[in-house]
Amino acid sequence: MDQLLLNQGFPLLSTLIFLPLAGSLLLFVVRDPHFARYWTLAVTSIVALLSLTLLPKFDRDTAAFQFAEHHPWIESLNITYVIGVDGISILLILLTTLIMPFCVLASWTYIKDRVPAFMICMLIMETAMIGVFVALDFVLFYILWEAMLIPMYFLIGIWGGPRKIYASIKFFLYTLAGSILLLVAIIWLYTANGYSFFIPDMMWKDYPFTAQILLFIAFFLAFAIKVPMFPFHTWLPAAHVEAPTAGSVILASILLKMGTYGFLRFALPITPEATTTLMPYVLWLSIAGIIYGGLTALAQQDMKKLIAYSSVGHMGFVTLGIFVLNIDGIEGAILQMINHGITTGALFLCVGMIYERTHSRELSSATGIGQYMPVFVTLIGIFSLSSLAFPGTNSFVGEFMILAGAFRHDVPLALAAIPGAVLAAAYMLRMLQKIIWGGTNNPDQSWLTDLNSREIITLAPFLFFVFWIGLGPQPFLAMMHSSVVNLLDQFHGYQQAITAAGMY
Amino acid sequence: MLFLPELTILGAGLLFFLLTLGQPSEATIKNCASAVAAVILFTCVLCVNQTGNLFYGAYRVDLFSQIFKILIAAATLVVFLFGNGLKGIKQDSRPEYYLFLLVSNLGLVMLVSSVELLAIFIALELSSFAVYIMVPMRTTATGIFFQMEAGIKYLLFGVMATGFMLFGMSYIFGLTGTTSLDGIAEQLPILANRPAAVVAMLMILSGFFYKLAIFPFHFWVPDVYEGAANETTAFIAAVPKMAAVALLIRLTSLASHQGEMVLNLLMVCSILSMFYGNLSALVQKDLKRMLGFSGIAHAGFILLGLLTFKLTGYASAVYYIVGYALMNLACFLVICQVAAKGENLGISDLSGLHKRAPILALTLTVALFSLAGIPPFVGFTGKFMLLLGALREDHLLLVTLAAINTAIAIYYYLSVVRMTFCSDSNGLGNVQTGFLANSLSLILVTVIIVMGVAPSWFVALAESAIKTIL
Amino acid sequence: MIVRFIDWLKQWPRTVRVLSLVAAAAIVIWSLAAVDTHHAHTWVEQHIPGFWAIFGFLAASVLIFIAGWLGKCGIQTREDYYDR
Amino acid sequence: MTGSFIHPALIMIAGALLLPFIRGPFRKPYLCLVPILAFCDVLYLNQFPGTYGVITFMDRWTLVFGRIDNLSTIFAFIMALMAIIGTIYGLHVEDEWQHIAAWFYVAGSLGVIYSGDYLVLFLFWEMMAFASTFLIWFNTDKDALAAGYRYLLVHTFGGVMLLFGFVLRYQATGDLSFSLLDEHNTQLYTWLIMIGLMLNAAVPPLHSWLPDAYSKASITGAVFMCAFTTKTAIYTLARAFAGFDILIVLGVVMAIYGIIYAILENDIRRLLGWEIVSQVGYMVAGVGIGTALAINGTCAHAFAHILYKGLLFMGAGAIIHCTGQSKLTELGGLYRKMPLTLLFMVVGGISVSAFPFFSGFVSKSMIITASFESHLYWAAFLLTAVSAGTFLVAGLRLPYLIFFGASRCTPATWEKAADPVWNMRLAMWIAAFFCLLIGSYLPFLYSMLPHADVAFHPYTIPHMAETLQILAFTALAFYFLKGRLAARAAISLDLDWFYRMAGRGFLWLAEKPLQWLDTAWGAAYRVVGLVSLMTIARFSAWFDWNGIDGVVDGTARFVQGLGGRISVLLQKGQIQMTLYYAITFVALFLAAYVWL
Known part of the structure; x- marks a missing residue:
């Protein structure tokens, strides 16, 4: 338990987790749509503000889990309610809490029927998401990890597009099937670790090599599907396309990060030997994802599908950064997780705004709107540039660090990733060009109105972060630095111990 | 005092016998039934801490039996409450229906206390025969005409299973010279490697496999579920299975010394049940049939707990059942409410339920997600504990197969949820739900969630109860 | 003003032509007479009189011919070549 | 300077961002004000050489935003000056986005010039590429979209090469600073960086984007583009690759290549684009020679070139703006309608042709002299030959075919043609003035050159005689051969054929096989995953339904679906069979037990 810095005083993390859940209870009773909107906005905003108070108290110089809380839960099985935050998770928590109010804003008029139910789903979603990032007990983690599927299933299945049934079931089945072996792995680890589910206790143990490989495969299936890594990605386009705007934003910004977070939190520390062995395959799979995602995005006519496939590529960069196993790569990957959350989230919001006006996500029906929606196209232009890692925007920093890490690891590998960057420019600009100028025979779009102030307020913070991270990423990197260094130190220490043991 | 619950049930049965003689009004029957069930539950709770032997040691009252009695009584009360209209039962035989239900209940309550082979047999037959009669009592007004056929099938299967059981019992008697479980428990370790003893134990188990619907004694399930009235199915699906698990715990704890063979057999049955149930359920259109097949799969899961032969495994099995x-x-609460005339429900009949009856839709969804094993509901916690217990005994392959089954099962549960929440009502009218049904369903939802999130208390209770019989 | 000047020139095409030729000749003569080529970089400049005049004429002609030849070789093609 | 370093690029960017909020009568003064402010800033900064704007990035990299030395000052000066001229030229444009893009483009260029390390360089490099793409896209021409797209992809490719190069270099040396590379110890990264920079300088075979894009840009956009991209690239080459011999060869080839295509060209802006290629060839060669005089010549020529080429593009823009035509075959005889434009075109033309007292004369000869002095006679003669060709094209062919000769205009074009609006004329006046100023008042330009200690005197008698002879006899050749120089309605194939065809093939690849693959993958997922699962499930249901249920029921509910043997079984027995099955299983278990 020395990895925990127990929280003194007000249980901030638990409040963050349970406040949305408590807030959702009221909506079961009061079913007025207007009240539901304002109430949810209020709750998510309060959570966002509360989460910001983590920052000043967060100690950047330690790799331990801070604000930790520890309570017994199911004693017969030694399951505890233990939560904490370290440098890897804090940014993701903030991303989650900060993005939720804007998801609510984005659904203000988009969602017209069953508003309270929608808001309940959003709030439960928030509870589960924050919980996943702070859980330090594996059962707690798994429960929240799976529980998240239910509200997401409803978000897609009820408020989704025409093929929502197909998409929602595919999403649910695919991700659940992937994580089911994770459960077996968890139980195996429990029995191997003296009947404890405490995650830090499971790390850096010398499990037999075969066991590590099997564990890694179980982890990999669960997390790779969530990321999603090529070739486990086919649920993503379907889900993204059919989900309502807020659902897409949550999916892209937060849910996908859980896979990569899982790699960092579990795969690396628990199965270091297997990670080293299987690393090349994962790396080349990432490369394949980067290129495949880019190419496929290029061929899309549907804007959401395009962005969905671009996510496959971007997340390929993240996994690439994680598995090159050096400081640049991993820090870049974590930063890129945040960046992708901001940028892709914003892009989905933008597409949602078009959709609300034209009721189509086809590129062909949104051509040439630049003339009538100047503010909108400026914003989507900036976000697209960010998505293709234009210098000065956030993604550039992340991708640059990942590539730097990849270069340090293996030059051909890094070279192989470069076409992905070119493809990103190709598909994003193709979309941008069509939206802003279109062709010679644009549909008549003159009835379109530009963004209203609510929509601008929704997008403004994303813009702010695009440039903040792009121009001054230092504060963000400083937060994760200690934890990443610790992770890598432990990792390399473990490797040396293995080699040393092998020599004698 | 030791026998108070049984006496109460007997008295209640007499009350209904008297009612059948007269011409009681609908309301009287309804109110009597609810009141009686509540009284039974009350007496069961009252007697929870009783211990003692009756009938020359053939009948034992201990924490284990009392807890199961409470559970049986509580489940019966719930069935009585939500099925109080008895829409699916012939108008003129409703008092008799209650009578038989109570008799069956009596049999089950006696079953969990029986510690002697003959007593077990009698109690089991008592509970079974009453149900055989209840199945054909369904009214043809529901558009179903094969209730009699279903009843006969149920009966014939039951007879076969009890045949096996009796055969096994006679073997055991022949081998040990006693019918008392305690006596058998003393003798069995000595006989452990005698094939006859193993065969005999397995045959006895088969009687309860039939009750719990474990492969290959499951063939009756879909037909009987479909053919019986919704209320009857609700009863069959919930109550006897609890008693069956109680007895299986008693018997497997006896068989635990008999080595690999029993274990392997239980494993094979478990896997086959899970696959058979889940795969068949995938293609069902009728809600009750689907639940029937899913019940087979869940029975397979329960075997996971039993075949650990460990205290925690048994406790998990109790928790799970x-x-x-x-x-x-x-689920059946929802079915009974939605089926206005007591008819069978296809899955498509649930479309748009979220508009027609929001609370029922919520209840059904929670129940189905729980059945599918999604956290944070009781189904997940139960499955988790079963898998955990099995993996502790190094049954990695079994656990993996079970986990895969969970993924398969999602599909059919989700397809019901989909109908409930994600489709329009297609012109189906609103469902009339009373205050009683609504509050009952909310209570069930709460219990499902609370038990899932905080299982400690219940597991501890189950463990302490099981300790008394080991 | 410019227009008028050009129009005026256009009235005397022959005179303009002759004057131009005279001017060219004058430049060459002036070069031969007045320019000291002893410090020039190369041999040709020092020893060929009016070298740069010859060079200029040849360079321009050669470029024109090369361009024409290349154009005929298939470099030049119809305008809608890329639109097909 | 007391630490008050304000980057001129910042002024341009801030000005661009504020522009949409400035409306009505304030618009035009504001448009003039911002580049003038930036120009003043440049003037101010140029007085204080040194290194400014040093920022430590992520604790590891030192970024230098402001390196002010004798090489960067002259380029910054001319860029800022051109920004003023270009903005004035575009003053009448209502669309604020064009101005914003142009200013971002200028900001990128200024940023590159002042940058001291590769990261900052790259940042501004990409800013230039993207901003200039927008300048192309703002043209409403149908082809402009495709051209801009090609332009962007080519430049992204160049950017990636550059990125590769400096990342590799950083990996090898740990050094990010942007400085002279070692010619005697070339590595892969040296070549990659060179390719990245040369692409922007349009060195063959990386040149095709230039005529392609400049002829498709918007009118004001082309004026900006002709000034900034290539000359910024020349600056970076001079900074990093001075004295690399290969550049001499490439530069000379480039000069010849460009002029030959210019002779063939029909579109006036493409023609001028080819001539940029040719003129930049001089500068590349100058960089390659690398002596103090050659570098001076390169800088001077870049300076002069920006002005006269800007003037020519402004003239060409005026013609397109006022006639709507850009092909020589559609123009001719326009001196009556556009006398002022004629004047400016001629000033530009004779400046580029190095007439005495015009700007080209004092700059171009510096490079040629440098090559003579380095004993590179072949280069010197070839470059001189190209200068004859330059006069032929820009000084003679272009004015002749536009303004003189027979009119090939349609009546509508003829009717429309007139001298342009006042702001365009003003911009051209300014540029023309500077062309004359540079050529006539030597200290203005020469005092800014980086190597102040090297003196050069253009106005010597041999030099004058040489130039006049060449010019006169080139004119003579033109007179005799002008039939061969007539306008032809044709285009010239170039290496962009490969881009265009490759681009087409690439899109096909993305649309057809890969999309197919993805669909197939989805189908495979369905077939292998879901369908096989469902098949197993159906099989199991079938087994339950037909095998067991059917027998038990004894009814003919699903007779049609039953197979031969099972239907026979169904006919035979009913409940017995079920029991038989159950018992069979039990028997099997028992048998297994006994047997094992």
Whole structure:
């Protein structure tokens, strides 16, 4: 338990987790749509503000889990309610809490029927998401990890597009099937670790090599599907396309990060030997994802599908950064997780705004709107540039660090990733060009109105972060630095111990 | 005092016998039934801490039996409450229906206390025969005409299973010279490697496999579920299974010394049940049939707990069957409410339920997600504990197969949820739900969630109860 | 003003032509007479009189011919070549 | 300077961002004000050489935003000056986005010039590429979209090469600073960086984007583009690759290549684009020679070139703006309608042709002299030959075919043609003035050159005689051969054929096989995953339904679906069979037990 810095005083993390859940209870009773909107906005905003108070108290110089809380839960099985935050998770928590109010804003008029139910789903979603990032007990983690599927299933299945049934079931089945072996792995680890589910206790143990490989495969299936890594990605386009705007934003910004977070939190520390062995395959799979995602995005006519496939590529960069196993790569990957959350989230919001006006996500029906929606196209232009890692925007920093890490690891590998960057420019600009100028025979779009102030307020913070991270990423990197260094130190220490043991 | 619950049930049965003689009004029957069930539950709770032997040691009252009695009584009360209209039962035989239900209940209550082979047999037959009669009592007004056929099938299967059981019992008697479980428990370790003893134990187990619907004694399930009235199915699906688990715990704890063979057999049965149930359920259109097949799969899961031959495994099995009963009751509550005339429900009949009856839709969804094993509901916690217990005994392959089954099962549960929440009502009218049904369903939802999130208390209770019989 | 000047020139095409030729000749003569080529970089400049005049004429002609030849070789093609 | 370093690029960017909020009568003064402010800033900064704007990035990299030395000052000066001229030229444009893009483009260029390390360089490099793409896209021409797209992809490719190069270099040396590379110890990264920079300088075979894009840009956009991209690239080459011999060869080839295509060209802006290629060839060669005089010549020529080429593009823009035509075959005889434009075109033309007292004369000869002095006679003669060709094209062919000769205009074009609006004329006046100023008042330009200690005197008698002879006899050749120089309605194939065809093939690849693959993958997922699962499930249901249920029921509910043997079984027995099955299983278990 020395990895925990127990929280003194007000249980901030638990409040963050349970406040949305408590807030959702009221909506079961009061079913007025207007009240539901304002109430949810209020709750998510309060959570966002509360989460910001983590920052000043967060100690950047330690790799331990801070604000930790520890309570017994199911004693017969030694399951505890233990939560904490370290440098890897804090940014993701903030991303989650900060993005939720804007998801609510984005659904203000988009969602017209069953508003309270929608808001309940959003709030439960928030509870589960924050919980996943702070859980330090594996059962707690798994429960929240799976529980998240239910509200997401409803978000897609009820408020989704025409093929929502197909998409929602595919999403649910695919991700659940992937994580089911994770459960077996968890139980195996429990029995191997003296009947404890405490995650830090499971790390850096010398499990037999075969066991590590099997564990890694179980982890990999669960997390790779969530990321999603090529070739486990086919649920993503379907889900993204059919989900309502807020659902897409949550999916892209937060849910996908859980896979990569899982790699960092579990795969690396628990199965270091297997990670080293299987690393090349994962790396080349990432490369394949980067290129495949880019190419496929290029061929899309549907804007959401395009962005969905671009996510496959971007997340390929993240996994690439994680598995090159050096400081640049991993820090870049974590930063890129945040960046992708901001940028892709914003892009989905933008597409949602078009959709609300034209009721189509086809590129062909949104051509040439630049003339009538100047503010909108400026914003989507900036976000697209960010998505293709234009210098000065956030993604550039992340991708640059990942590539730097990849270069340090293996030059051909890094070279192989470069076409992905070119493809990103190709598909994003193709979309941008069509939206802003279109062709010679644009549909008549003159009835379109530009963004209203609510929509601008929704997008403004994303813009702010695009440039903040792009121009001054230092504060963000400083937060994760200690934890990443610790992770890598432990990792390399473990490797040396293995080699040393092998020599004698 | 030791026998108070049984006496109460007997008295209640007499009351209904008297009612059948007269011409009681609908309301009288309804109110009597609810009141009687509540009284039974009350007496069961009252007697929870009783211990003692009756009938020359053939009948034992201990924490284990008392807890199961409470569970049975509580489940029966729930069935009585939500099925109080008895829409699916012939108008003129409703008092008799209650009578037989109570008799069956009596049999089950006696079953969990029986510690002697003949007593077990009698109690089991008592509970079974009453149900055989209840199945054909369904009214043809529901558009179903094969209730008699279903009843006969149920009966014939039952007879076969009890045949096996009797055969096994006679073997055991022949081998040990006693019918008392205690006596058998003393003798069995000595006989452990005698094939006859193994065969005999397995045959006895088959009687309860039949009750719990474990492969290959499951063939009756879909037909009987479909053919019986909704209320009857609710009862069959929840209550006898609890008693069956109680007895299986008693018997497997006896068989635990008999080595690999029993274990392997239980494993094979478990896997086959899970696959058979889940795969068949995938293609069902009728809600009750689907629940029937899913019940087969869940029975396979329960075997996971039993075949650990460990205290925690048994406790998990008890926890799971209770959770399963709760989820099933919640499902059947919804079915009984939605089926206005007591007819069978296709899955498509649930479309748009979220508009027609929001609370029922919520209940059904929670129950189904729980059945599917999604956290944070009781179904997940139960499955988790079963898998954990099995993996502790190094049954990695079994656990993996079970986990894969969970993924398969999602599909058919989700397809019901989809109908409930994600489709329009297609012109189907609103469902009339009373205050009683609504509050009952909310209570069930709460219990399903609370048991899932905080299982400690219940597991501890189950463990302490099981300790008394080991 | 410019227009008028050009129009005026256009009235005397022959005179303009002759004057131009005279001017060219004058430049060459002036170069031969007045320019000291002893410090020039190369041999040709020092020893060929009016070298740069010859060079200029040849360079321009050669470029024109090369361009024409290349154009005929298939470099030049119809305008809608890329639109097909 | 007391630490008050304000980057001129910042002024341009801030000005661009504020522009949409400035409306009505304030618009035009504001448009003039911002580049003038930036120009003043440049003037101010140029007085204080040194290194400014040093920022430590992520604790590891030192970024230098402001390196002010004798090489960067002259380029910054001319860029800022051109920004003023270009903005004035575009003053009448209502669309604020064009101005914003142009200013971002200028900001990128200024940023590159002042940058001291590769990261900052790259940042501004990409800013230039993207901003200039927008300048192309703002043209409403149908082809402009495709051209801009090609332009962007080519430049992204160049950017990636550059990125590769400096990342590799950083990996090898740990050094990010942007400085002279070692010619005697070339590595892969040296070549990659060179390719990246040369692409922007349009060195063959990386040149095709230039005529392609400049002829498709919007009118004001082309004026900006002709000034900034290539000359910024020349600056970076001079900074990093001075004295690399290969550049001499490439530069000379480039000069010849460009002029030959210019002779063939029909579109006036493409013609001028080819001539940029040719003129930049001089500068590349100058960089390659690398002596103090050659570098001076390169800088001077870049300076002069920006002005006269800007003037020519402004003239060409005026013609397109006022006639709507850009092909020589559609123009001719326009001196009556556009006398002022004629004047400016001629000033530009004779400046580029190095007439005495015009700007080209004092700059171009510096490079040629440098090559003579380095004993590179072949280069010197070839470059001189190209200068004859330059006069032929820009000084003679272009004015002749536009303004003189027979009119090939349609009546509508003829009717429309007139001298342009006042702001365009003003901009051209300014540029023309500077062309004359540079050529006539030597200290203005020469005092800014980086190597102040090297003196050069253009106005010597041999030099004058040489130039006049060449010019006169080139004119003579033109007179005799002008039939061969007539306008032809044709285009010239170039290496962009490969881009265009490759681009087409690439899109096909993305649309057809890969999309197919993805669909197939989805189908495979369905077939292998879901369908096989469902098949197993159906099989199991079938087994339950037909095998067991059917027998038990004894009814003919699903007779049609039953197979031969099972239907026979169904006919035979009913409940017995079920029991038989159950018992069979039990028997099997028992048998297994006994047997094992």
